[in-house]
Amino acid sequence: MTVPLQSALDPGGPKAAAILHLGWFLLITAIVAYVLVTVALLYALRRATHRPAAFDDSDFDEPNRERGRVRWVAAAVAATGLLLLLFIFVDVTTARSLGSPAVGEPLRIDVVGHQWWWEVKYPDSANPQNIVETANEIHVPVGRTVSIKMTSSDVIHSFWAPNLDGKKDLIPGHETRTWFRADSAGVYRGQCAEFCGHEHAKMAFFIVAEPPTQFEHWLESQRSGAATPTDSLAQQGERVFLSGSCAMCHAISGTSAGSNFGPDLTHLASRRTIAAGTLPNDASNLAGWIIDPQIIKPGVKMPPHHLDPGSLQALLAYLATLK
């Protein structure tokens, strides 16, 4: 899959598209205004420089000229006012179209911001045990409205996937809501857009928009608990995980590890990246991350784990089974 971009200029959904249209209108209007003002200024400079050197001050107070200038200035102010009214009209129209999602039952997702990762939950109101918990990667069906309810567990973060929509803050003590819809399949990158501490720069997420059947398949597989490892290396790795400090922060459903301090790892192997979008999810990156996350993301809340190579290989084998 091609590297996803993160750009407001490449809309993948209706909200980003509407905003981009608004942006073009604003830009063109701004350029027109700028050109008019600059031309007036440069013309004034050029014209005035060629005044006769013996320049009579009484020229200024000539009433007719003064009146003429007053009219021009008044006209310019009036034009500015009209342009601003037009701006407000276009702005309000766009804002209205962004406020209400299209018809249809939205997919509901809860997002909780953490320093420096995204907790993502897919609740099932019909069947609460069906809740899917994952981190940093949000799968959505193409063409369906997604309604997100957000809050933060610590400081203020901001959820921003520019190809799909503008941003919305995650504020502790408050619940914020937004919606978006992806109209073309693809992987859209987003990033935290409110300074949230040390590793604000490395708090990305991915929205994977896929055809509805693929999405349902993904959701179903996320609902299941972790597969019990069958080969001995992976089993050893599971023991390393559960008996070491990993289980103190990470949950793997189907095992005794149930802490939600850090991201849920039940389906870690199905994710494209680790450390909130910082590195691709492969064995060597995972190894480096486990051994010392502080090298990759200094200040992150996960401590180093200096495992011996055997235990590390086993752990990696186990984690690879968590699809």
Add this chain to the structure above:
Amino acid sequence: MKHRPVADVSALPDHAFGYHAPIWWGNTLMIFIEGAAFAILAASYFYIRWNFDAWPPSRTPLPGLGLSSINLLVLALSAAPFWNAARLAQRHERPVVVGAWLAFGVLFGIAAIVLRWFEFKALHTRWDSNAYGSITWTILAVHLAHLLAGTIETMLIALVMFVGPVEKKHYTDAAVMAVYWYFIVISWFALYLIVFIGPRLI
């Protein structure tokens, strides 16, 4: 540049009262600044209120009205000696007389400060209990700071009036002191209504 004299100002007086005096402006601008600060505190009070289901928060009793209402009365009455001191100052009355009225005002100030201690208690909460405690204590504390500053300043001006040497411009200072005191009284009316009466209404 050549200079052409058009007027001679040597006979002008060397002091003035009211908005003719720079110190009046300094004081008034100070009042604007502190008034803005009180307004911000009041706005914060109402903002915080809507973060709670009940106000005061459940299990916190309503703030006591007894001593706080007495203090309101004390402050209201305290305006009188200041008003009189200012009036006498503008008439260039003998410094001792002006000083005496200011000292009388100081007594009210001291009474208000003592009663303020009990007002804190009447809040039935602590500054670190919750946001209600934090904002109400802060409002009372900031106003107390004004009370203290005002009382001590008045004491000093009264002292100057008694001990001397007194110039005519010190009368201006006495009159301006009264204006500051009115601010202290009026701001307290508003803050009392917010902190002590408010929870009974909103």
Add this chain to the structure above:
Amino acid sequence: MAHANAIPAFDDPDDRPGMLTANEEDETWATLTRTWDEGSGLWAWLRSTNHKSISRRYIVTAIVFFMLGGIEAGMMRVQLSRPENSYIGPDLYNQIFTMHGSTMMFLFAVPVMEAVGLYFVPLMIGTRNVAFPRLNALGYWMYLFGGVLLYVSFFYNTGPDAGWFAYVPLAGPAYSPGKRLDIWAQMITFTEIAALIGAVEIVTTVFKQRAPGMSLNRIPLFVWAMLVSSFMIIFALPAIVVSSSMLAMDRLIDTHFFNPAEGGDALLWQHLFWFFGHPEVYIIFIPALGMISSIIETFTRRRIFGYPAMVLSLISTAFLGFGLWVHHMFATPLPQLGQSFFTAASAAIAIPTGVQIFCWIATIWSGRPRFTTSFLFVIGFFLLFTIGGLSGVMIASIPFDLQAHDTFFVVAHLHYVLLGGAVFPLFAAFYYWFPKLTGRMLSERAGRWNFWLFFIGMNVTFFPMHLLGLHGMPRRIYTYLPEMGWGNLNMISTIGAVIIIASVCVFLGNVWISLRRGVPAGDNPWDASTLEWATSSPPPSFNHLFIPVVEGRDPLWDARDGELAVVTGLRTDRHEGLLTSVMDAEPEHRYEFKGPTILPLILAVFGGGCIVLAIFTPWGVTLGAIAAFIILTCWFWPTISPDYDTPRTR
């Protein structure tokens, strides 16, 4: 109490004493010099209460902070020039961008504008000092100590690191342990006191000390700008006084203003901070508008077109400026309808700004421009600020802002308006007023290099950032991945920063050399119209030999026969000035300015020490109050001046 009868007005020409003889003028000059002399050496320097000395210190200190802020910017640009750069790690980077914002906003922009005002307003209105000279000195020391506090802590790796805006809960006790944010909060205490002091000085001085005949509709537009900006300071700063105190209390004594678990609210911080923060940028911008007016008038030799409209624009900008703050909070869960009001207000403020721009263009159109370096910077202002203003209208739109907010688009916008709208006018003012301040002209040739390097550098640095923001680059990130595609534009931006640094070096070199070898300026090298040019360059300590009397807005152009009307009769053996009425500037009474004293420094040292103590314990506040009480008693204790009326005692 008008005292028109008390002043012999010399209406009858036969009554007039006639022109003063050269001897009389020399004698007056000599006596005034003696009276107003503050002495020399370090002790005298520490005790100074002369507004010009204090302003010069302010300006030099502010320029030093500007350079420190620039170095911080340079470091950020180096770090961001390449993806995954390892020049600076996250902890230092977060401190640096916090220091950059805090330095530029609190330690450079507001102080330098106030300082230029505190220097030139008394000269322009024809008085000898500001209303409260000792208070003015206190303001400078508080400002200096606040800046020193911030930088000492930074050099000890305890600099604040939550942004210049210190959002909670990140800046609160739970997520910013240690003393970094307490230091930030108390730095605010120092600088807010200094700013408020400057504002009180300017308002009081402008209202009470104008030259006779200088009614409010005759004061220079720069004086109007300083007056309006000072009122904004008076009403806006209390918001950050309160909010920074709340933050300090949450951190130090466990209050819960911003703790959602106990009914506090992270959004309360944002409202309070931006209620201050938005007016803050107008506090910086409005004095610059005043400078532009002065400079355009002089270098087009034309009275500014539309004076009443210009004044009303300044005032309406100030009022509107208080109604915009929520546009910094569009991404928060505030009600949509309420937010839309702030879109309208943010758009509306473009109108008074537009009025100013159009009136200036009309002035230039009907004048005869002289392309001095100062005027070039003014043209630069037009070209750059307009870009910033227009990108500002763009982000006034909520939908567009939700994409642009907290990205480099906003970084571009704010630098176009602050560099274009405040720093360019400031440089224009430096080139304009340097001759008056120092008695020497700056080199025009070096000035052109300064201008062009700055203009080009600024655009190269900041224009690409519009695009970077829309391409998804958020603010306040210490690094980014190579695949984001941001590397090239960032590298270009960093090159621009190098060009800006070169420009500043040219400026500093120009200043250094011109101080030593610049062409002597004379009183009025530009043939300007306002009163600061009626006295020598640099002005004597007492400003004007005699208090001038004015009959119009451009006293020196009105006085074309080379004669300035003045009043006589002020004492020259005392620091005496003339006070006039607020509206019409009719002489009212005489006033004695306080002379040099060490007390402001002492109060700043002890009071400041207690403010620093308050970083560690709330008892610092109590101790500070006691120290202030003791020192202020000495400050205000009467010292009798013989010959003044004393009433009967006892």
